[in-house]
Structures are given as structure tokens and as C-alpha cells.
Amino acid sequence: MSLTFASPSADARPLHLVSPEGVEAFRAGLDGRAAAWLSGTEFSGAAGTVALLPGDDGAPTAAVLGLGDPSKRGRERFAVAKARAQLPDGVWRLATDLPADERDEAALGWLLEGYRFDRYASNPAPAAQLVAPEGCDAARLEAIAAGEALTRDLINTPAADMGPDELEAAASDLAARFGAGLTVIRGDELLDQNFPLIHTVGRAADRAPRLIDMSWGKSGPTLTLVGKGVCFDTGGLNLKPGSSMGLMKKDMGGAATVLGLAHMIMALDLPLRLRVLIPAVENAVSGSSFRPGDILTSRKGLTVEVNNTDAEGRLVLADALALAAEGESDLTVSMATLTGAARVAVGPDLAPFYTDDEGLAQALAACAAKVRDPVWRMPFHAPYESMIEPGIADLDNAPSGGFAGSITAALFLRRxxxxxxxxxxxxxxxPTPAPARPKGGAGQGARALLAALPKVLGL
Incomplete structure (x- = not known):
């Protein structure tokens, strides 16, 4: 797996980017041999097509990548990444001038195209390498790619090898690498230290529930990241059907994403104080499973009526967020694979987010577009507050009716x-392979938030 740029080299071969309307002009600028060869390949500039241009000895000395119809170009991110797997081994350089945002997107896409999940089977990465384009921050892009790779690896690993123990180990390895502090509260210690919801959700599993707490940085504003770490979700006593359980290894995707983002922040040595909180549990079924109808008391003291044991993510996050509220935090962000309702609303590619902070919302939207990490603001709709108030307890973890499921979950967490x-x-x-984004685990929202932090926190 190659997630770094090649060293600058005088022998780096040029990769030209050409749209269909520019093919004739590009061909006219080539020498006779190369122009004839390109004509013979019938290269049209169609999206994702690559043509190799031979030198005097017949070996490729350059290549051209088709960009496709300009009217459709915005439909696909990281289009330049398509070239990497089609180019022969060696060092390449972008030979087409691009605006800064497009240049950075092309460079990052190239790196991410080198990601492979090969823990269980051979999965060779493309051999072609790229020199960092002039003007881009190569170290920043490499840190982002490494953080995204960490997120993908954690999500892709099946639950048998990625339970609370292994998630803790991943956080410990990351903390050790960057000199961060780490404390972990496990098992019945959660009750002793007043994390009752985390304990309740995870107590039925053989693998002990825990709260992972990582801290880094000595000065600057404080950023707290809270990630849902449900390492596998059976649904509990409200058991999921098999068709819904198949991807539940990814139910710790929020934890994986905040760890990947933490890697980016620490690798870039951002001038802030970072805290990462991960409630790591497995929602299993046994005689000690929590039950529908149970009323639980949270760390904050709010009571919660359990109307569905499959709405467990908001429970474990509630205790972690309550802890965050007890300390200093200039910004708190939770990330969670929380509701199917969000997928119904925006599909798999968009990450909906909620905030009451208008400046944060605007910064996230602008930065998401800039770094091609799509997010979409959803409302904390106050009239729906009554939907999460069952009367018998302060809060309801799964309001009946099925309406506004993502919004009511967000309102629950905001409490x-x-x-x-x-x-x-x-x-x-x-769910489907795309340039720089293979089928499987994916980080969402992390790059947008990373880009927004300087404005939001005044870095």
C-alpha cells in the first residue's frame, strides 16, 4: 500500500489531462510519431481513459488521461485517480496546470487510490507513483491519506478481530505514536465511575465494554471528538434480521473516523488541545441484555426509557457526551453510524450533520465543497423535541412512528x-467502488472538519 508521494525526479514521466474538446489541440502539439500513435489509439478524451505515448524505443515516455464531458465532470470525485491503476510502474508527474483545489484533489485522490485492505488476502496496490504537484502541501495530503487509511482499516476489519479490545489497542497505538495520553475505563469500573449507559449496552457481551479517553496537545483551543464504537450490533433483544446484520462490523465507524481524524490533527501538529472519547461496546444477546421497557439513568441524571434495544448508539454516546460537557471544550463533535433514517434521507455518499452554530455550519459546508468531502446540514428541529419525551422518563431512545429518525436521534444527543x-x-x-474510494469502509466528514478547524477555532 503506497500512500506517499515519490521523491522529485528528473526522470518522472508526464501525465497530461485532456478533455474531449481539447484532444485535437493536444495532439497538434505532439511530435509526428506520438501524434500518429495517439490517433491510432482513437483516444477521445472520454472520462477515465488512458493512452500511453511511446518514445523512440517504443517504451512509454508520457501518458494522457481523458477528463470526459465537462458538463458531467462534477458528478465524480477524484477522477485523476483513475489513471493510477492503468499506468505502468514508475514515477509520474502531473503535466497539466490545475487550479489549487483541483490540483490538491488530484494529488490526494492519487494517494487514496493506493489504499488496499490486504489483511486477509493479497491485494496488490498500483505500482505507479506520483511526484507531489508543485504548490501542494505534500505532508498535509500524506497525513490525510494516512488518517483515512486508518479509518478504512478499522471499519473493514471484521468484528471477530475488531472488538472493544482491538479498538482500544488501535487507540493505544495511535496515542503512543504521537505522545498522547490514554486512559480506559472497563467493565464494572464503568458503574463505579458513573457511566451506566455504556455499561448497560455492553454488559451482555463476553468482551467488556469500555470508555477510551485520549488527550493530546498542551495549548490552544480544545476540540473534543466523540465516536460511536459499537464493534458489532446484533440489535440486542430487538434482534436485527440477518439482512440488516451483515454490515454491522461497521457500526464502530464513528470511532474509526474520529481516530482517523485524530491521526490527521496530530500528524499535522495543529495548535490545539485534542480529546477523543470512544465508548466501545458490543451490543450482544444474553441473559444480561438490557430490555425493551427498561428505564435507565444516564451519567447526566436524565432517565431514558428503552423502547428499542437496537437504538443503542445514542445511549453510549450520551454518557460520553455528558463527560465532555463536564470538561473544557471549545467545540465538541460526535460521529456515529447512528440511523438508517439518514441513509434514506441522503443516501450513502452524503454525511448529514447537525449544529446550532451558524458559523460552524457555514464553514463546514464551504470546506466540504472545497475538499470534496460532501456533507449536508440537517435541522435540530425544536418541534420534534416532544417526540423524544415519553412521559414515563425524561427521554425515549426510539420514538414510535418512524418519522424523522435521524433528527430525533440528534436531538437526543444534544440533550x-x-x-x-x-x-x-x-x-x-x-457500497460501490469509485475512484480513490474502493468498496468498503470509508471516512466521512473528517476532511471537511479538518479543513474547517482553522476558521472555527481560530487556529
Whole structure:
């Protein structure tokens, strides 16, 4: 797996980017041999097509990538990444000038195209390498690619090898690499230290529930990231059908995403104080499973009526957010694979987010478009507050009726979180392969948030 740029080299071969309307002009600028060869290949500039241009000895000395119809170009991110798997081994350079945002997208896409999940089977990465385009921040892009790779690896790993123990180990390895502090509260210690919801959700599993708490940085504003770490979700006593359980290894996608984002922040040495909180549990079935109808008391003291044990993510996040509210935080962000309702609303590619902070919302939207990490603001719709108030307890973890499921889950979490606060209801999975985004685990919202932090926190 190659997630770094090649060293600058005088021998780097040029990769030209050409749209259909520019093919004739490009061909006219080639020498006779190369122009004739390109004509013979019938290269038309169609999206994703690559033509190799031979030198005097017949070996490829350059290549051209088709960009496709300009009117359709915005439909697909990281189009330049398509070239990587089609180019022969060696060092290449972008030979087409691009605006800064497009240049960075092309460079990052190239790196991400080198990701392969090969823990269980051989999965060779493309051999072609790229020199960092002039003007881009190569170290930043490499840090982002490494953080995204960490997120993908954690999500892609099946639950047998990625339970609470292994998620803790991943956080511990990350903390050790960057000199961060790490504390972990496990098992019945959760009750002793007043994390009752985390304990309740995870107590039925053989693998002990825990709260992972990582801290890094000594000065600057404080950013708290809270990630849902449900390492497998059977649904509990409200058992999921088999068709809905098949992807539940990704139910710790929020934890994986905040760890990937934490990697980016620490690798870039951003001038802030970072705290990462991960409630890591397995929602299993046994005689000690929590039950529909149970009323639980949270760390904050709010009581919660359980109307569906499959709405467990908001329970474990509630205790972690309550802890965040007890400390100092200039911004708290939760990320969770929380609701199917979010997928119905926006599909798998968009990450809906919620916040009451208008400046944060605007910064996230602008930065998401810039770094091609699509997000979509959803409302904390106050009239729906009554939907999460069952009367018998302060809160209902699964309001009946099925309406506004993502919004009511976000409203539930807001009851526990400090302000300013943002919540991402992510999917964490790419269902179909795309350039720089293979089928499987995927980070969502992390790059947009990373890009927004300087403006939001005044870095």
C-alpha cells in the first residue's frame, strides 16, 4: 500500500489531462510519431481513459488521461485517480496546470487510490507513483491519506478481530505514536465511575465494554471528538434480521473516523488541545441484555426509557457526551453510524450533520465543497423535541412512528452535549467502488472538519 508521494525526479514521466474538446489541440502539439500513435489509439478524451505515448524505443515516455464531458465532470470525485491503476510502474508527474483545489484533489485522490485492505488476502496496490504537484502541501495530503487509511482499516476489519479490545489497542497505538495520553475505563469500573449507559449496552457481551479517553496537545483551543464504537450490533433483544446484520462490523465507524481524524490533527501538529472519547461496546444477546421497557439513568441524571434495544448508539454516546460537557471544550463533535433514517434521507455518499452554530455550519459546508468531502446540514428541529419525551422518563431512545429518525436521534444527543456542538450521522461505508474510494469502509466528514478547524477555532 503506497500512500506517499515519490521523491522529485528528473526522470518522472508526464501525465497530461485532456478533455474531449481539447484532444485535437493536444495532439497538434505532439511530435509526428506520438501524434500518429495517439490517433491510432482513437483516444477521445472520454472520462477515465488512458493512452500511453511511446518514445523512440517504443517504451512509454508520457501518458494522457481523458477528463470526459465537462458538463458531467462534477458528478465524480477524484477522477485523476483513475489513471493510477492503468499506468505502468514508475514515477509520474502531473503535466497539466490545475487550479489549487483541483490540483490538491488530484494529488490526494492519487494517494487514496493506493489504499488496499490486504489483511486477509493479497491485494496488490498500483505500482505507479506520483511526484507531489508543485504548490501542494505534500505532508498535509500524506497525513490525510494516512488518517483515512486508518479509518478504512478499522471499519473493514471484521468484528471477530475488531472488538472493544482491538479498538482500544488501535487507540493505544495511535496515542503512543504521537505522545498522547490514554486512559480506559472497563467493565464494572464503568458503574463505579458513573457511566451506566455504556455499561448497560455492553454488559451482555463476553468482551467488556469500555470508555477510551485520549488527550493530546498542551495549548490552544480544545476540540473534543466523540465516536460511536459499537464493534458489532446484533440489535440486542430487538434482534436485527440477518439482512440488516451483515454490515454491522461497521457500526464502530464513528470511532474509526474520529481516530482517523485524530491521526490527521496530530500528524499535522495543529495548535490545539485534542480529546477523543470512544465508548466501545458490543451490543450482544444474553441473559444480561438490557430490555425493551427498561428505564435507565444516564451519567447526566436524565432517565431514558428503552423502547428499542437496537437504538443503542445514542445511549453510549450520551454518557460520553455528558463527560465532555463536564470538561473544557471549545467545540465538541460526535460521529456515529447512528440511523438508517439518514441513509434514506441522503443516501450513502452524503454525511448529514447537525449544529446550532451558524458559523460552524457555514464553514463546514464551504470546506466540504472545497475538499470534496460532501456533507449536508440537517435541522435540530425544536418541534420534534416532544417526540423524544415519553412521559414515563425524561427521554425515549426510539420514538414510535418512524418519522424523522435521524433528527430525533440528534436531538437526543444534544440533550447531553456541551455547546458549541456538531453531530455527524455517517454511513461509514462505500457500497460501490469509485475512484480513490474502493468498496468498503470509508471516512466521512473528517476532511471537511479538518479543513474547517482553522476558521472555527481560530487556529
Amino acid at each position: 447531553f452535549a456541551p455547546a458549541p456542538y456538531a453531530h455527524f450521522d455517517i454511513y461509514g461505508w462505500n
